[in-house]
Amino acid sequence: MDSSMEQNILVTGGAGFIGTHTVVKLLKEGFKVSIIDNLDNSVLEAVDRVRELVGPNLSKKLEFNLGDLRNKEDIEKLFSKQRFDAVIHFAALKGVGESVGIPRRYYDNNLVGTINLYETMSKYNCKMMVFSSSATVYGEPKKIPACVEDFQLKALNPYGRTKLFLEEIARDIHRAEPEWRIVLLRYFNPVGAHESGRIGEDPKGIPNNLMPYIQQVAVGRQPELNVYGHDYPTKDGSAVRDYIHVMDLADGHIAALRKLFTDPKIGCTAYNLGTGRGTSVLEMVAAFEKASGKKIPMKVCPRRPGDSTVVYASTEKAEKELGWKAKYGVDEMCRDQWNWTNNNPWGYQKKL
């Protein structure tokens, strides 16, 4: 029997993009999973598709709870009826632009929700957490080529500040109560989808991020892609990012959990989850065109305020300490993103 067989994991935000892909992996690895999600940025259909992907037997080990982390009672209800070995905490609002306009909502949701979670975990003596952080905590990286975990951190907007504050809160909690084990995972740019094409990213409204935007252009939901910036000092003038396949990210969470369970000295530690490779906007468009056979019409626009020129990860620490390394490149990311979009042009909605 797999040693993880009896381990029970609470996944906050498990109905969302990264959450659903991670839950599939967790169940396949033999963990029991409870999701708590308020469906603010997701739909129940996504959880039904997770059940379909893992099949009826593993599906019995998955529980969905409609709940909001801002309501402590919603969290309390879960902990009072079962014991969790660890929590993977995805639930957050993630719109950079939106956070500038409505910062109070971001601070309330991301900070209050997380503090409620820590308090309840502490009360029930569950002191292991994998936290979704972001490359956004590197701000505008001064030193390149690659972001290293011990760089000085800086946030550029309210969303980024919630991630930075929550990293600091995690470090403070561990300093005050050293028995806590917390892994902070700094994701670079998550893209792609499960290879089945049954689950994927389905943003509400007009997408802010590059790949969801491209996917909507490919199926005619948007007329053209605005390329923000053509005069960056990069090989083709467009900005460079470290895109990472969401299934690689999901594996990164399994590696982080195993680390929590096996390393009493882990404390509170941050790891980058990226590929270590930079890809420009124009290269990403070309890779998607190749994977989909679709032409993506483009309009060159001025730079987007607040965007960095080049951001990519140093992957050494995660490789060495978590034994994790991304397997997929941009061709697989685009192949799977296209497979998802082609099969689900309107995301989880049947039709619009």
Ligand code: NAD
């Ligand atoms: P997502 O919006 O698809 O998933 C987040 C889920 O959390 C949603 O299902 C939402 O309904 C739920 N949620 C939000 N607030 C909640 C609350 N108060 N109570 C209960 N549920 C709540 O986002 P995602 O892309 O899957 O991101 C997951 C995590 O990764 C987030 O913390 C995000 O900030 C972080 N992250 C994402 C990216 C990215 O580009 N996708 C990059 C870096 C970090």
Ligand code: UFG
């Ligand atoms: N871009 C376009 N057109 C678009 C959307 C994006 O040209 O329609 C460009 C951007 O200007 C940028 C690149 O594509 O150069 C990537 O942009 P994304 O919005 O997809 O990603 P970012 O790197 O700006 O930010 C994302 C998340 C942040 C997170 C960061 C690091 O939105 O929350 O990755 O994880 F902090």
